[in-house]
Amino acid sequence: MAYDKFEILKSSAVPLPIENVDTDQIIPARFLKATERKGFGDNLFRDWRYNPDNTPKEQFVLNNPMYSGKILVGGKNFGSGSSREHAAWAVYDYGFRCVVSSFFADIFRGNCLNIGVLPVQVSAEFLDKIYKAIEADPKTELEIDLQKQTITLLVTGEKESFDINGYKKENMLNGFDDIDYLSKMKEEIKDFAEKRPF
Amino acid sequence: MSSTLFDKVWDSHVVRKIKDGPDVFFIDRHLIHEVTSPVAFLGLKERNNSVLFSGRTFATADHNTPTINQHLPVEDPLSANQLKALEENSAEYGISHWGLGDEKNGIVHVVGPEYGITLPGATIVCGDSHTSTHGAFGAIAFGIGTSEVEMVLSSQCIMQPKPKKMRINITGELGLGVTPKDVALYIISKLTTSGATGYFVEYAGDVFKQMSMEGRMTVCNLSIEMGARGGIIAPDEKTFEYVNGRLFAPKGADWDKAMAYWETLKTDEDAVFDKELTFSASDIEPMITYGTNPGMGTGISNNIPTADQVEGGAATYKKSLDYMGFSEGDTMIGKHVDYVFIGSCTNGRIEDFRAFASIVKGRKKADNITAWLVPGSHIVEAKIKEEGLLDIFHEAGFVLREPGCSACLAMNDDKVPAGKVAVSTSNRNFEGRQGPGSKTLLASPLVAAATAVTGVVTDPRTLL
Numbered sequence: 001m002a003y004d005k006f007e008i009l010k011s012s013a014v015p016l017p018i019e020n021v022d023t024d025q026i027i028p029a030r031f032l033k034a035t036e037r038k039g040f041g042d043n044l045f046r047d048w049r050y051n052p053d054n055t056p057k058e059q060f061v062l063n064n065p066m067y068s069g070k071i072l073v074g075g076k077n078f079g080s081g082s083s084r085e086h087a088a089w090a091v092y093d094y095g096f097r098c099v100v101s102s103f104f105a106d107i108f109r110g111n112c113l114n115i116g117v118l119p120v121q122v123s124a125e126f127l128d129k130i131y132k133a134i135e136a137d138p139k140t141e142l143e144i145d146l147q148k149q150t151i152t153l154l155v156t157g158e159k160e161s162f163d164i165n166g167y168k169k170e171n172m173l174n175g176f177d178d179i180d181y182l183s184k185m186k187e188e189i190k191d192f193a194e195k196r197p198f
Numbered sequence: 199m200s201s202t203l204f205d206k207v208w209d210s211h212v213v214r215k216i217k218d219g220p221d222v223f224f225i226d227r228h229l230i231h232e233v234t235s236p237v238a239f240l241g242l243k244e245r246n247n248s249v250l251f252s253g254r255t256f257a258t259a260d261h262n263t264p265t266i267n268q269h270l271p272v273e274d275p276l277s278a279n280q281l282k283a284l285e286e287n288s289a290e291y292g293i294s295h296w297g298l299g300d301e302k303n304g305i306v307h308v309v310g311p312e313y314g315i316t317l318p319g320a321t322i323v324c325g326d327s328h329t330s331t332h333g334a335f336g337a338i339a340f341g342i343g344t345s346e347v348e349m350v351l352s353s354q355c356i357m358q359p360k361p362k363k364m365r366i367n368i369t370g371e372l373g374l375g376v377t378p379k380d381v382a383l384y385i386i387s388k389l390t391t392s393g394a395t396g397y398f399v400e401y402a403g404d405v406f407k408q409m410s411m412e413g414r415m416t417v418c419n420l421s422i423e424m425g426a427r428g429g430i431i432a433p434d435e436k437t438f439e440y441v442n443g444r445l446f447a448p449k450g451a452d453w454d455k456a457m458a459y460w461e462t463l464k465t466d467e468d469a470v471f472d473k474e475l476t477f478s479a480s481d482i483e484p485m486i487t488y489g490t491n492p493g494m495g496t497g498i499s500n501n502i503p504t505a506d507q508v509e510g511g512a513a514t515y516k517k518s519l520d521y522m523g524f525s526e527g528d529t530m531i532g533k534h535v536d537y538v539f540i541g542s543c544t545n546g547r548i549e550d551f552r553a554f555a556s557i558v559k560g561r562k563k564a565d566n567i568t569a570w571l572v573p574g575s576h577i578v579e580a581k582i583k584e585e586g587l588l589d590i591f592h593e594a595g596f597v598l599r600e601p602g603c604s605a606c607l608a609m610n611d612d613k614v615p616a617g618k619v620a621v622s623t624s625n626r627n628f629e630g631r632q633g634p635g636s637k638t639l640l641a642s643p644l645v646a647a648a649t650a651v652t653g654v655v656t657d658p659r660t661l662l
Contacts, residue, residue: 019514020391020491024628029607033262033276035236035283047630077392081628083327084234085343106395106427107327111343165359167219182353185222189353192213192224193251197459198317198448
């Protein structure tokens, strides 16, 4: 499905300073039984967020009213493990439009880009600065400018640039997706398929 | 110009190169299952798209299926609904569908090779990260998200930047009791779960040449656990012999033509990799994991490392050991275990069950162990019976379940209870992976068998 355009996002952020956050934590397998893409945000980080009796775990950051915003800030190697796009859907459905980390797992990064969540990879030092700024003031804001490819810690004005390939950037700026692109290529693809040996 | 095996297969599948963007990448074979495909079919319908080449997609139900009483209706309405969606979508678009009860049904990465869907030089994708399994045949195979499943259905292509290339060589010969699973867990423990992110890995050297096709599948299967998109092994006589005669493999003149192509599928001698690593087989012993990601593994006779001995932050490391209830410096051998699971796309093939049987034969399941033996497919199940392994299992106090992904991801009822420890031949030991609150120790079928008969983590070399 096509998604909202992403241009500039200015928001407070939710800190999750844990490394190797895998997609089984982002959304456990037992919540993958739906045949439609809805309601996944309710189960985002389910087992870190809720006790077995479904009462909230108060110490978990999503249950702490001090923290909110459209940006999730995760530790190194965020999104490792399963290819389930449900993990990216859960992040989006909960209300995040951007995930910041010092390193992303490959498939999760691709899934985010395909559904309109911007993965922003920053240096370990900048990540640390973000965590410290949020610790000092949970309402501190970050600004992510996709056109300029910059992320700015507004309280100090410190900024860093991030990578995204030009094609994906155009897609996100315009709310296009790959299926739109591929749909226009069908004749070329059919010709290509003719020549495949199997 | 000299090129790698990976380059040869990748470059021959690029339909169009996009400047400062991904390649439009053609997919020969697309495997789908009930969990990651329904939303892709919904998207297809919403956009008024259709399936471009229905003969290139194959559907099997595996992730969310029961492993007992498969002849009865599925009780959980959500699961039943997902299975129904796969069946109906497949029927609507003319896709081969092997649902519950079909003799070809089984784990997608087990049945793909068994029926000759997996071929050398092919590109294979599936909405499942362990699609890397098929790289054992010299195919480029990797997991994709649901948006990409929709792309493949509607256009037989995805948009992929070409990954970097890494080669991992293992020289020498594996010792007694050291299996392909141990080789993979060893490599992952050296690279960590993100050490190969951004790369596609070619496995080379004596150990992989000597390895059976099933062993190669186990190694390639686990490539994703070090962050790699996939792994690939050059096809050889073993590969061709495995593929020849299988249901969907080329026949007659098509076979000869395919063989001529397949014989070119090797890395040129002077080809260059972005990264190259070499390990010695003699350094590898039976492995076991002690933490909450597959990189947290060690030789079974070692102690759990201290935080300063491992990469990454001490806080994350401590959180992981706390979850497991383990301490730095603990010995793994002798740890109490409650469950043993043999199965999954990693270790659910006949050689895995033969290995398990080689240890449990003439012994008895320990009383404190609940064991789940889950074949990867009906072909594996039939071989277990034909070869007399089932009798060995029964005599030792084990029962055999029906094929499926089962306790690997615990979407069905095969859940390890909270607080319980499982030794599993599967691929992930993430928190709660095998059931909320469950604790997983990843290991080979030999370690699983040794543990199943003693009730505690046991070095299989003491029982061989």
